[in-house]
Amino acid sequence: MTALPETPADLVSIDVTGSATSVLVTVAGEVDSSTAPSLRAVVDSALAGGASCLTVDLDGVTFLDSAGLCVLAGAHRRAAEDGVRLRVRASTRAVVRPLQITGLYDLLAVERVRSGAGAA
Known part of the structure; x- marks a missing residue:
């Protein structure tokens, strides 16, 4: 298992569930320059693990800056190269x-969920 970068636990939580073929990454809190490396490591690990579907659930995210947007753009690029279906869920x-301002909303085909609905 890859060691994750040190992340302030009070800023973000990242949970990974699912199977070898379908991985769900649930993120809550702030995704910024101090926490994005942890999200990148988790996403990279899921993609390297051979998953055919990766869902990133951002329903619990309260702040997303350019570092987090960069992680999502990189995940999109890598998923496309590897033939992985990337799903991004967001509500807030x-x-x-x-995501809308940068054009990533359409590029990632973000699934808008009801707040608190998560990946249900």
Whole structure:
């Protein structure tokens, strides 16, 4: 298993569930320059593990900056190269708005969920 970069536990939580072929990454808290490396490591690990479907659930994210957007753009690029289906779920304005402004909302085909619905 890959060692994750040190992340302030009070800023973000990242949970990984699923199977070898379908991985769900659930993120809650702030995704910024101090926490994005941990998210990148988790996403990279899931993609390297041979998953055919990767879902990144951002329903619990309260802040998303350019570092987090960069992680998502990189995940999209790598998933496309590897033939992996990438799903991104979001509900809050704090996540949806930066994705829309940068054009990533359409590129990632973000699935808008009801707040609190998560990946259910």
